[in-house]
Amino acid sequence: MINFTKMQGLGNDFVVIDAINQQIQLTTAQIRFLADRHFGVGCDQLLLVERPISDNAEFKYRIFNADGSEVAQCGNGARCFARFVRDKGLSKKDEIIVDTDARQLTLRFAAGDLVTVEMGVPALEPKQIPLNVSEQSKLYKVKLAETEVEFAAVSMGNPHAVIRVDDVANAPVLSIGARLECHELFPERANIGFMQIVNRRQIKLRVYERGAAETLACGSGACAAVVAGIEQGLLDQDVQVQLPGGELIISWIGSGHPVLMTGAATTVFEGQIKL
Numbered sequence: 681m682i683n684f685t686k687m688q689g690l691g692n693d694f695v696v697i698d699a700i701n702q703q704i705q706l707t708t709a710q711i712r713f714l715a716d717r718h719f720g721v722g723c724d725q726l727l728l729v730e731r732p733i734s735d736n737a738e739f740k741y742r743i744f745n746a747d748g749s750e751v752a753q754c755g756n757g758a759r760c761f762a763r764f765v766r767d768k769g770l771s772k773k774d775e776i777i778v779d780t781d782a783r784q785l786t787l788r789f790a791a792g793d794l795v796t797v798e799m800g801v802p803a804l805e806p807k808q809i810p811l812n813v814s815e816q817s818k819l820y821k822v823k824l825a826e827t828e829v830e831f832a833a834v835s836m837g838n839p840h841a842v843i844r845v846d847d848v849a850n851a852p853v854l855s856i857g858a859r860l861e862c863h864e865l866f867p868e869r870a871n872i873g874f875m876q877i878v879n880r881r882q883i884k885l886r887v888y889e890r891g892a893a894e895t896l897a898c899g900s901g902a903c904a905a906v907v908a909g910i911e912q913g914l915l916d917q918d919v920q921v922q923l924p925g926g927e928l929i930i931s932w933i934g935s936g937h938p939v940l941m942t943g944a945a946t947t948v949f950e951g952q953i954k955l
């Protein structure tokens with residue numbers, strides 16, 4: 681039997697497991713089972729709380745998509761991670777530093793149930809894309825079936841493509857998202873965001889996530905979209921991002937600086953399950 685906590689950040693949901701006080705070694709099949717909404721608990725991502733690998737961090741934060749793939753970044757999960765370690769009494773600090781596979785994240789408790797995550801410095805030319813990006817537009821073009829798709833590429837520690845659309849409600853999120861996620865340009869696959877710009881301080885966004893399909897919200901996707909919009913001269917430095925599951929505030933002062941993400945993190949229920 682293992683103890684787990686079901687959490688959500690804007691409807692992007694997680695099974696969170698304390699792997700410090702429990703002996704946990706999950707196989708890919710067990711992760712898929714836990715993530716399964718019919719036969720298991722159900723989640724977009726599974727999060728493991730582990731001991732840190734560096735001296736200045738309190739924990740290591742490991743992230744697995746619903747398909748069992750391990751990844752290096754999850755923004756909504758990071759806020760839930762902060763809430764989890766505080767609620768479980770694993771940390772009493774107001775600012776928590778965690779190691780991930782890609783980078784260190786700093787998590788800060790804000791007013792109410794809000795948590796701010798310092799998501800790290802975005803990279804505008806992820807190594808995953810072996811193409812020359814046009815310096816002026818910073819946009820890539822690919823042909824998917826009969827459709828030409830133009831996107832910005834942003835790494836937040838995980839790969840994102842951001843496509844601008846006029847009407848996000850009717851954007852081809854499932855069809856284009858699934859195709860571009862697995863396109864040969866992305867040997868490690870990618871998360872595909874569809875961004876509608878409302879004004880310089882507000883966007884609407886839907887994200888087809890690598891390894892989880894469309895989710896109600898993607899924190900790293902929101903950061904990537906705002907970075908892409910600012911780089912294209914379309915957005916100011918503080919942007920409200922409206923996702924199907926709720927709102928995030930993303931702030932970025934520009935190149936070489938970390939992106940800040942603020943939003944809610946909520947516990948849904950606690951449980952035990954036999955693997």
Ligand SMILES: N[C@@H](CCC[C@H](N)C(=O)O)C(=O)O
Nearest residue numbers: 754755756838890898899900
């Ligand atoms: N939901 C997440 C991102 C989770 C990982 C992503 N699917 C990937 O494979 O990189 C978020 O809130 O950032």
